[in-house]
Amino acid sequence: MNRVIGIVRTHLADRWAWLVLPWVIMGMSFVCNLIIGSLADDKIYTGGLASIYVYLFVLGIVTVGQTFPFIIGFGARRKDYFLGTIASITIISVLSAIVLIILGYIERQTGYWGVGLYFFNVRYLSDGPILERFWVYFTMMINLYFCGFAISSIHRKFGRNGVFFFFIGLGVVLTAASYFISKYDKWKAIIDWFADLAVIELANGLFVGTLICILVSYVLLRKATV
Amino acid sequence: MGGIVEVNGLTKTYGKLNAVDNVSFTLEEGKIYGLLGRNGAGKTTIMHMITAQLFATSGQLRVFGEEPFENDRVLRRICFIKESQKYPENFRVIDVLNVSPLFYPNWDKELAHSLIQDFGLPLKRRIKKLSRGMLSSVGIIVGLASRAPLTIFDEPYLGLDAVARSLFYNRLLEDYAEHPRTIVLSTHLIDEVSQMLEHVMVIDQGKLILNEEADVLRGRASTVAGTAAKVEAFLAGKEVIHREPFAGLMSATILGHLNAQDRIQATELGLEILPVSLQQMVVHLTNGRSHREAGEAR
The missing domain is CATH 3.40.50.300 (P-loop containing nucleotide triphosphate hydrolases)
Known part of the structure; x- marks a missing residue:
């Protein structure tokens, strides 16, 4: 257990990457939108919130390359590295989701920053009650983080070619899928299915997807060398 | 232990x-x-x-x-x-x-x-x-x-x-x-x-x-120097890890402990015996010309 805490502290020692940069990036997006909002008369619905999520995806990719060789080189077990990484991103995602909810509250109280900017209140995602909103924000964060992490784990285990083949394989699967969907004329059914999906169902699905990414990454890193 | x-x-x-x-x-x-x-x-x-x-x-x-x-x-x-x-x-x-x-x-x-x-x-x-x-x-x-x-x-x-x-x-x-x-x-x-x-x-x-x-190891290797013919005579039956001929002279590095008899023989032949540093020994052993495994020549 001590080892896991040690690894969390090692991750978070890089405060810049874990605590500062996500908010700097989202803050820049927010400021840009605020300026636009103050110039325009209409209400502004923006996807600027996505910036923090994109950053977490990148952070997931970067984590493996940055910390796996370091931490394993310092004599940690791969399993502890893994548990420590899961704990780190869970802490960060919980805190970030809470901050986003608070910012959403401030946004509503200030009349959408006085300029009609809907930055932290995104239709569909933040429509539900507070716990549901929290779960949606949280699962999306860990999902994107571990998508990045899994891709990077493929790189660690199989090198650059492994990543190439993975994306070639993925491309083939998606192409074949879209061919068959067109052939059997199912596009409408699929789009309708997504459209009907409640946000909580989406979040639960993402959570299951995250667990799969975690499992795959663990299998890959368990035998990866430094 | x-x-x-x-x-x-x-x-x-x-x-x-x-x-x-x-x-x-x-x-x-x-x-x-x-x-x-x-x-x-x-x-x-x-x-x-x-x-x-x-x-x-x-x-x-x-x-x-x-x-x-x-x-x-x-x-x-x-x-x-x-x-x-x-x-x-x-x-x-x-x-x-x-x-x-x-x-x-x-x-x-x-x-x-x-x-x-x-x-x-x-x-x-x-x-x-x-x-x-x-x-x-x-x-x-x-x-x-x-x-x-x-x-x-x-x-x-x-x-x-x-x-x-x-x-x-x-x-x-x-x-x-x-x-x-x-x-x-x-x-x-x-x-x-x-x-x-x-x-x-x-x-x-x-x-x-x-x-x-x-x-x-420190006493394990020695270098013998002298005229080529005499050095060759001395080397007979010993494990030589390095030979360096120079004009009519030769210096050779031997692995293995030299006993009193060897030393008397060397003196009689007019050969000089020098200690070999660990580094020289490793260089001679790993220069690709000698093939041995640990445990040999003990």
Whole structure:
């Protein structure tokens, strides 16, 4: 257990990457939108919130390359590295989701920053009650983080070619899928299915997807060398 | 006292290349070992396998009596300082010192800070901005301050100047005297470390070709010099690892202890006998012309 805490502290020692940069990036997006909002008369619905999520995806990719060789080189077990990484991103995602909810509250109280900017209140995602909103924000964060992490784990285990083949394989699967969907004329059914999906169902699905990414990454890193 | 590392028939192959070829040895507690050999001989690969960072193709490996892979009881007792150690991009020297105790239970903070002073490292500087020599001293500081029961230094002083290297040797011996532990030094600067080593292992092309107490080894090789014909006569029946003819003269290096009779014979022939340094011996053994395995010529 001590080892896991040690690894969390090692991750978070890089405060810049874990605590500062996500908010700097989202803050820049927010400021840009605020300026636009103050110039325009209409209400502004923006996807600027996505910036923090994109950053977490990148952070997931970067984590493996940055910390796996370091931490394993310092004599940690791969399993502890893994548990420590899961704990780190869970802490960060919980805190970030809470901050986003608070910012959403401030946004509503200030009349959408006085300029009609809907930055932290995104239709569909933040429509539900507070716990549901929290779960949606949280699962999306860990999902994107571990998508990045899994891709990077493929790189660690199989090198650059492994990543190439993975994306070639993925491309083939998606192409074949879209061919068959067109052939059997199912596009409408699929789009309708997504459209009907409640946000909580989406979040639960993402959570299951995250667990799969975690499992795959663990299998890959368990035998990866430094 | 049992061995803390027991390696038996350890082999690592990359395709057709045998990076490590059927290597067996034991490391005992409380000794300073030298793992010597040329670049690419397989030294680093062996150490990576001992620390479970690489996986053996075949062979047995026991560290502190257990399998090291994913074994925290083993791993927390090892500190492996390698030349290629990577650090996270944003880490500063101080960050490395702050997280090290989380990995090494015996960490001595005071020692670490006094070493920082000695090596003149800037605490707030990012690791990636350090010079090669400074980067090496970060590894040395972690290795010494970790006080791990098994501390392995793999080429720890790339880019370090002579002053810093002798500082490293002094601090290592000082701390070793107070806190005995097993230390493995892998290096090519053999002459510099030869006085510290208690046991020497030489790896060549993945094979362990020499595994001997340093004291035994010091008298093991000698150079004989004289006129070519007389030297050849003297060499008959001995294991010659190096011959260097020069005009009508010759000097040859022999492996094996010279007894009193040999010395009398040498004097009668008018030959000169000189001691051979550990470095010269390793050079002769690993220059690709002699083929032997540890255990031969004992």
